[in-house]
Amino acid sequence: MTKRKPVVAANWKMNGDRRLVDDLMNTFQGSAIFQQVEVVLSTPATLLDYSQQQRQNACPEIVLAAQNMSHLDSGAHTGELSAQMFKEVGCDWVYCGHSERRHVYGESSKLTAKKFVQAKEAGLVPVLCVGETEEERQKGKAFSRLTSQIEAVINLAGKDCFEGALVAYEPVWAIGTGNPATPEIAQEAHKFIRGMIAAMCAETADSVRILYGGSVKPENAQALFSQPDIDGGLIGGAALKPEQFMSICQAAVGQ
Ligand code: 13P
Numbered sequence: 001m002t003k004r005k006p007v008v009a010a011n012w013k014m015n016g017d018r019r020l021v022d023d024l025m026n027t028f029q030g031s032a033i034f035q036q037v038e039v040v041l042s043t044p045a046t047l048l049d050y051s052q053q054q055r056q057n058a059c060p061e062i063v064l065a066a067q068n069m070s071h072l073d074s075g076a077h078t079g080e081l082s083a084q085m086f087k088e089v090g091c092d093w094v095y096c097g098h099s100e101r102r103h104v105y106g107e108s109s110k111l112t113a114k115k116f117v118q119a120k121e122a123g124l125v126p127v128l129c130v131g132e133t134e135e136e137r138q139k140g141k142a143f144s145r146l147t148s149q150i151e152a153v154i155n156l157a158g159k160d161c162f163e164g165a166l167v168a169y170e171p172v173w174a175i176g177t178g179n180p181a182t183p184e185i186a187q188e189a190h191k192f193i194r195g196m197i198a199a200m201c202a203e204t205a206d207s208v209r210i211l212y213g214g215s216v217k218p219e220n221a222q223a224l225f226s227q228p229d230i231d232g233g234l235i236g237g238a239a240l241k242p243e244q245f246m247s248i249c250q251a252a253v254g255q
Contacts, residue, residue, distance in 0.1 A: 002207045006225065006252035007166065007232035009040035009127070009211060010239030011067060011095065016043055020240065021051050025058040027242035034061035036253045037232070040093060042067050045081055052090030065093035065127070068101055071114035083122030093125040095234075097149070099172050103133075109152035117157050120164065127166045127211070128153055129234070130193070134173035142171075143192055150196055159200040167193055167210045168234045174214025176236060183223045183230075186212045190229035218244050221251035 012020075021043065033039065042065035043051050055062045070080040086094060096119060097112030112128070119126040132145040146169075153161055169189050174181050181189070190210045198205035212224050213234030224230055232252050238244045 004207065004209050004231045005038050006036070007038040007040060007209050007211055008245070008249045008252050009063075009065065009093075009168075009232070009234045010042055010245055011098070011213070011234055011236050012041075012043050012047075012239060013067070013100070013236060014044055015240055016047060018047065018050050020242075021047060021054055024242045024245070025054045025062075027246050028062065029058040031059075031246070033246070033249050033253070034059075037249050038063060039249055040065050042093075042095065045086075048086070048089045048091060055090075063092045064090055065095060066091045066124070067095050068098065069094050069115060069119065069124075071111060071118050073118075083118050083124055086124060087122055091124060093127055093166075094119045095168070096126045096128050098129045099131055099170050099175055103172060109149050110156075112149070113153045113156040116153050116161070116165070120157070120161075125165060127168050127234070128162075129168045129170055129213070131170040131172050131175075131214075137171070137173065142189070146189065146193060147196065150193065154200070160204065162197050162208045163201070163204045165208070167197075167208065168213050169193060169210060170213035170234060176215070178215050180215040180217075180220050180224065181212070183227050186224055187227035187229055190227065194229050216248060218247035218251065221248045225252045 040063040066086040070082050096115045101107045116126045130146050130149040132142040136145045171181050193210055194205050209231040211232045211234045212230050216233040216235050217238050
């Protein structure tokens with residue numbers, strides 16, 4: 001079995017400023033954590049250029065990610081940003097289909113799949129975010145929701161689409177609530193996702209990293225990350241505090 005390097009990814013959402021970028025770089029500069037954990041920073045788009053400069057100076061190991069992007073190349077799309085623009089500013093990865101894009105901005109699984117393909121074609125690593133709502137879980141529809149979100153990408157991008165990509169399982173009911181999924185519930189969902197990928201390609205399923213997101217904190221990170229199919233986390237609120245984010249990264253060491 002492949003030893004998958006754990007990933008701990010910050011998602012600052014619409015928060016943060018240059019000072020917070022500096023604080024984060026100061027906290028991580030020279031850290032040995034990078035040998036064992038892939039550390040990802042995703043700031044608002046307006047801070048990416050600054051983050052790129054600062055990481056080059058202080059923490060070149062940090063992976064830089066965009067939170068969202070257009071599914072199109074260019075043109076009359078006021079307010080949108082393209083994959084090429086994120087590449088030019090130094091981004092390596094991009095989150096596709098974050099729950100807030102799907103549920104607050106009404107973005108469909110089909111549109112998310114187009115973004116995923118666009119990212120890959122531009123040379124950005126897509127992180128496909130999936131997850132069910134509380135209602136779907138209560139009605140026993142959690143896995144059918146995950147299936148439809150993942151199938152939308154497979155249908156457009158083909159059976160080998162998760163090679164060179166990541167998945168993040170973020171149950172909507174756990175995001176920003178302070179109530180994470182239990183390690184058992186999260187593991188069950190991660191195993192299901194890996195199983196779907198294994199049905200197409202065993203090798204990809206073995207190597208693809210599947211992150212858990214939703215109220216991860218220093219106190220609960222280790223129990224989640226020690227599950228066999230959980231390869232790290234996608235962190236919102238706790239990633240706005242560099243010390244807490246570092247603690248969460250440390251919880252991923254040795255998993
Ligand atoms: P919280 O860690 O604030 O629950 O956010 C999770 C998330 O949405 C990360 O993408």
